[in-house]
Amino acid sequence: MVNDGRIAVVHFVGRIADGAEAGTVFDTSDVDVALSEEIYHGHRDYKPLEFRVGAGEVVAGIDEAVETMETGETKTVRVDPERAYGTYDTERVVEVPRDELETRNDVTAEEGELVKSDTDETGWITDVTDEGVVIDFNHELAGQSVEFELRVIDVCDPE
Secondary structure (H helix, E strand, O other): OOOOOOEEEEEEEEEEOOOOOOOOEEEEOOHHHHHHOOOOOOOOOOOOEEEEOOOOOOOHHHHHHHOOOOOOOEEEEEEOHHHOOOOOOHHHEEEEEHHHHHHHHOOOOOOOOEEEOOOOOEEEEEEEOOOEEEEEOOOOOOOOOEEEEEEEEEEEOOO
């Protein structure tokens, strides 16, 4: 098993676990999967995820699963929202004056546009009127259960 404090090198595929989008891949470290699932982004470097086990550097559900795995092992784990990207919090959805947002972020307010808060958090514009803009600062997968297919490639001691 992988002990806390060691560095795990893991390939992963993340999928939506429930609902109409169940099975949809939302992220991966494997370029071939990204291409076949049409989620490839040219600016991204597709390579195995490296993290210190038990240090909270990755989604808690991944950290916990890897602790029970051996090098070379592949496992699929279901992760509830609390151990993945959090529960959906309506208090993280705010309305701001449109002119203030456009001036501060130097953007034209449009649904789906990413904007930054004063505290450097990223949110998505979900509604735009002449006077106001609604911004959702929840993670896009907040409130959703997900599955991760994990393959431990290597485990090593930190340098």
